[in-house]
Amino acid sequence: MSMLKILSRLFGIFRRRDNLKIGFYGPPNAGKTSLANLLCKDWTGEELGSVSEIPHETRHVQFKEKVEIEHKGKKMVLKIVDTPGIATKIDYEDFLGYGIGKQDAKKRAKEATQGIIEAIKWLDDMDAVVIVLDSAENPYSQVNLTIIGNLLARKIPVLVVANKIDLRKSNVKKIEAAFPEYPVVGISARKAMNMNEFYDALFKLTKKV
Amino acid sequence: MIVKKNNKLKGLSIHIMPYSEIRELTITERVKKILNLILGNRVVILQGRLRPEEEIRLIEDTMAMVDHIKTFKGIELAVVDSNKDEGFFLRMKRGIARGLTGESNSLTVIGPASIVKEIKKDPSKIEVFFG
Numbered sequence: 215m216s217m218l219k220i221l222s223r224l225f226g227i228f229r230r231r232d233n234l235k236i237g238f239y240g241p242p243n244a245g246k247t248s249l250a251n252l253l254c255k256d257w258t259g260e261e262l263g264s265v266s267e268i269p270h271e272t273r274h275v276q277f278k279e280k281v282e283i284e285h286k287g288k289k290m291v292l293k294i295v296d297t298p299g300i301a302t303k304i305d306y307e308d309f310l311g312y313g314i315g316k317q318d319a320k321k322r323a324k325e326a327t328q329g330i331i332e333a334i335k336w337l338d339d340m341d342a343v344v345i346v347l348d349s350a351e352n353p354y355s356q357v358n359l360t361i362i363g364n365l366l367a368r369k370i371p372v373l374v375v376a377n378k379i380d381l382r383k384s385n386v387k388k389i390e391a392a393f394p395e396y397p398v399v400g401i402s403a404r405k406a407m408n409m410n411e412f413y414d415a416l417f418k419l420t421k422k423v
Numbered sequence: 424m425i426v427k428k429n430n431k432l433k434g435l436s437i438h439i440m441p442y443s444e445i446r447e448l449t450i451t452e453r454v455k456k457i458l459n460l461i462l463g464n465r466v467v468i469l470q471g472r473l474r475p476e477e478e479i480r481l482i483e484d485t486m487a488m489v490d491h492i493k494t495f496k497g498i499e500l501a502v503v504d505s506n507k508d509e510g511f512f513l514r515m516k517r518g519i520a521r522g523l524t525g526e527s528n529s530l531t532v533i534g535p536a537s538i539v540k541e542i543k544k545d546p547s548k549i550e551v552f553f554g
Contacts, residue, residue, distance in 0.1 A: 302482055303497025303536035304489050327486040334483045354544045356500045360482065363475035 232291040233280060234420055237340040239333065241357050242269040242299025245377040246346045248403035250296040254278045262296050268312045270326035272298045275336050285413040290420055297336060298329030300357050337364060341423045342371040344416070349376035349400060350383040353392040362393065371422035373415050376400040380407060435538070435553065436464065442471040450474075454481050457533060458488065461498055466534035472502045473531060481533075499539040503530045503549050 238246040251261040263276045277295040306316075306323035314322065337343075343365050347353055365372050376389040379400040386400035399415045401408040438460050445453045454477065460467050473481065478500070485498050532542060532551060540554040 300482065301497070302485060302500050304486070305496045305536070324490060327490040330486045331483050334479055337479070352543070352545065356478075356502060356542070356544070357482070359502070360475065360478040360500075364479050367475045 233293050234290070234341040234423055235293045235295055235339060236416075236420075237295045237297060237336065237343045238346055239297055239337075239343050239361055240299060240346040241348070241351075241355065242301055243267070244299065244346045244348045244351075245403045246299065247272050247296050249344070249346055249375065249377065249401070250276075250278075250294050252403050252406060252409070253283070253294055254281060257281050257283050262294065268309060268314070268322075270299060270301075270304070270309075270322060270329070272296060273322070273325040273329035274298065275329075275332050283413070283416070285410075285417060288417060290417065292420075295336065295340065297333035298326065300330050300333055300361060301326075302357060304330075337370075338368065340370055342373070342419050344373050344375055344419070345396075346375045346377050346403075347389055348378050349386050349389055350378055350381045353389045358392075362396075371419055372396050373419040374398045375412065377403055380405050435466065438465045438467045440467055440469045442469070445469075450477050450480055453477060454484050457481065458484060461533060461535045462488075462492075462495065464535055464538060466532065466539060469531040469533065471531070472504075472529040494537075495535070497536040499532075499534050499536055499542045499551075501532050501542040501544050501549055501551075503532070503544075504528070 238250050240246055247263045247265050251263065251265065254260055254262045258278060258281055260278070262278050263272055265271060275295060275297050277293055279293050281292045281294050283290055283292060304323045304326050306319040309319035309322050310316065345358070345361060345365075347358065362372060374389060374393050374396045376384070376386040376398055378384055379386060380402040384400070386398065389400075390398045397415050397418065399408065399411050401412050440457075445456060448456065453473070457467055457469075458481070472478075481498070481500070488495050489497050532539075532549070534542075534551070538554055539551060541552040543550040543552070
């Protein structure tokens with residue numbers, strides 16, 4: 215963490231309340247880019263990146279500056295930072311099942327490993343983080359705990375989003391039970407469900423910065 | 424040494440690592456030591472747990488190795504805590520406050536992804552699946 219950032223956190227000076235950097239972190243295929251796209255499309259008219267059912271579709275950090283969000287009469291300007299999904303293993307053979315050729319699968323795997331390293335390096339730069347989890351999956355994976363542990367150690371405010379509540383197997387309560395110390399909001403980025411609650415939680419999150 | 428025949432495990436090498444083995448090491452040395460064992464196809468069971476910044480460094484260095492070593496696909500990693508009722512936040516806070524997370528009543532399981540297919544974890548149990 216830079217000295218300027220440490221000073222700004224300690225004394226609340228030099229802190230810009232606008233253009234706060236909000237990172238979207240989480241495991242692969244949880245819907246980080248879908249949610250980032252929804253926000254960017256709604257408030258800037260442009261999406262941020264492509265989405266796919268194939269894991270590791272996002273393999274580079276991508277961001278949109280000056281996303282002005284208005285909700286219930288309040289406004290804020292954010293820098294939305296969408297990051298590649300963090301994983302502990304990458305096997306190109308996992309991509310072959312999605313109809314990708316061997317060479318492309320190997321290229322995808324190589325880019326995915328580099329994307330994870332890039333995502334980790336960006337952690338220090340975030341003002342606040344939205345952890346996006348697939349609410350139909352087990353939340354107790356070590357990757358989730360490691361990401362949250364690092365944010366806690368860095369004193370970066372966290373909002374947990376339980377995505378994909380439109381799925382039959384979705385279980386938001388299990389995510390709430392896994393992370394009882396953090397606000398959890400259930401949404402479906404794909405179907406834009408529960409977005410009012412998400413914006414309420416997002417505004418509360420930025421107040422903690 | 425792990426010996427595979429017809430895709431079936433014939434042996435499994437587990438390295439039990441007391442925290443004293445890494446206590447005096449820097450973060451770089453700790454991660455390097457663990458990854459060297461993993462590259463030797465060993466499953467490491469560490470007494471205690473790594474600090475959050477060490478865990479994320481382990482993931483970072485693992486990815487760098489996946490990128491450079493053709494046969495290496497990564498790791499499986501899980502931490503088992505004895506104080507289940509305490510909640511993640513309190514346990515993590517305590518770990519950070521201590522600075523020496525090895526003093527905690529945790530166990531960390533780290534294995535090569537080619538051998539440890541999956542570690543399933545929920546609040547009450549941990550299951551390790553070997554390939």
